[in-house]
Amino acid sequence: MGLIELGSGIPALFEPAHGKKRRGGLIVAQEIFGLNANIKALCARFAGDGFDVVAPAYFNRIEADFIAPYDQDGIAKGLAAVRDTPWDQVTRDTQAAIDHLGQTHSRIFVTGFCWGGTVAWVAACRCHSLTAASGFYGRMINMFLAETPRVPIHLHYGDSDSGIPLAMVDEVAAAHPQVPIHIYPAGHGFFSDRGKDYAPEQADLAWSRTLDLFDHT
Template structure:
């Protein structure tokens, strides 16, 4: 998968759109585990559905080619990277990816998973040029409930996620009743086929809802 360098200095995956239906540009925000095989597979799948896809390597300033395994050591490594990465920097990196896509696309979307789900929320609130966003199980969204998305966004949570209890989901719902929140009978990482919580039926439903939101959003 080709790599590009964003204006903020970090590398990013770039996967050009394929297929007969071109839908726009898409920023994919990673989990805490970096630009691993799961994110690369998702980028290729989104490209196959007609999106020019960019996935910034947000943690590359910490470690070139940053990835972390799906185990306790990997979780701690990923959380350390999260703590070392400011949200102002995340916003700037995301905006840089959006700006690249805007050179060729008029409709730009953001999606993200786990930590990246919060990135999608922050982008919807802070970044220019976003058409719509879809955030998956972003626990840290609750840190940003004082901010209001400027574009349509939907959120996806597993109702059996021990890391994001329904009380936190309800906090989001109360603070932003205008935001559609989809609950799935699943655990935390139900969208990732690399994790033990993967649920293909619920993942396919969330995928369809995300594409539908993007298709319906007005650019």
């Protein structure tokens, strides 16, 4: 795993594909905690499943090597970074990652977790040269329901997520009935093995659904 510089002026992690299968390029959009050990592990896992992976350092303009811990201070730091990161800039950074992968790949995907789940939605709506997207528990997706994805996207939510009540998920479903929404018996962050809500069986199911979407789009 190394660092590359994106055309929009921020760095990104890059993990080349390994293993037998080659699936294309993939952008991994971080949680509010930055490019921490969890995101690095996810990049390595996706690379093991055949993706060239790019994870943009979206908060690098706020603080070089931005990392926020998994505690109340870290949450406050991450939320402040979210507030100080305009969505138009997020779109440009994501497009820069797509453009980088597009130099060597015709099939490019995006996935994201928590704040990154919303990044995946916004990318599916605004960016070009994407193939498909998979968004995990993106609470802020509800801010962008007036926008329509240009590419297939699946969304993943936990049914006991205290930050995203099912009423919010229902709003997404009502606004975009064509978008598959998967609801799991789990809380927020069920995909991350670093958090209290980690649900390994549900995470594995969501992983397989994401790979299936990417393979068949």
